[in-house]
Amino acid sequence: MSQVVKAIRIEQNGGPEVLKLVDVEVSAPADNEVTIQQHAAGLNFIDIYFREGLYKQPLPHGLGAEGAGVVTAVGKLAKKRFKVGDRVAYGQSPLGGYAQARNVPAAQVVHLPKGISFEEAAAIMLKGLTVQYLFRQTYRLQGGETILFHAAAGGVGLIACQWAKALGVKLIGTVSSPEKAVIAKANGAWQVIDYSKENVVERVMELTKGKKVPVVYDGVGKDTWLASLDCLQPRGLMVSYGNASGPVDGVNLGILATKGSLYVTRPTLGTHVNTAEKMQAAADELFDLVLKKKIKVRIDQRYPLAQAADAQIALAARKTTGATVFTLD
Known part of the structure; x- marks a missing residue:
């Protein structure tokens, strides 16, 4: 069953002014996907690279690859790992995270422990998984x-x-x-x-x-x-x-x-967490440190989707500290 939600789209590469808040239709999930009703989405520098065109993607397209929320529909091949109502997060996905709801390949989605909020997950998935692969895989610190x-x-x-x-x-x-x-x-x-x-x-x-x-x-x-x-x-x-x-x-x-x-x-996260098992294992190591309070999630900026341009301007100008999230409730 499809639904119409608010999302950010760009029709051309350029400055923050190309970000448009529009209505988009979210269709029923494909066999290998889950539909996530998002409570928060993350902002990252890579979003600016895609907006500007440094990283090429066929236009028009959405932005954002990090978010957290609740599963509302499950494709038939994803039912081994997920069910409706599961708390989930992702930090590596096709573009489209700046949205109230979206479909995400199940292999890129992880189960979110109860002790971690949606905003915390949206703030740390991409950034935290980045540190995980840098510190524990690219050069394994002892x-x-x-x-x-x-x-x-x-x-x-x-x-x-x-x-x-x-x-x-x-x-x-x-x-x-x-x-x-x-x-x-x-x-x-x-x-x-x-x-x-x-x-x-x-x-x-x-x-x-x-x-x-x-x-x-x-x-x-x-x-x-x-x-x-x-x-x-x-x-x-x-x-x-x-x-x-x-x-x-x-x-x-x-x-x-x-x-x-x-x-x-010149590593990337995607090649280090290229299976559902590797993705969940990396996330579990991150979540464990958060639950043990060895990593505290610092969210210093919160924006509604309508202010996505302002959020990217602040990030590019290095005026932000900690993480920035979009609040979608």
């Missing part, structure tokens, strides 16, 4: 390491600070202001570098007594690429997982040799 993590006061960064502390890892975080430095430290960062007035490479050298770090996690991209490489130990790993300042391009691989036989990877 405890005792000293690492560098850029944008430590952002949505991903605050989860990373807490997760690192829970693992016994010393996280050096970069931030853009004294206020953000305080927030990162309060969330578990070992040390914080304010790059607006400190030299990141020099401070990393000081903090590590010249040893540098075995891994750098960099979601900023273009602006931090070279500094990140200079913070790595010989044979260290550069994990470039985002492009907040623009994509890294024109890279001469020889630079990896001259800076110490470095490794570099």
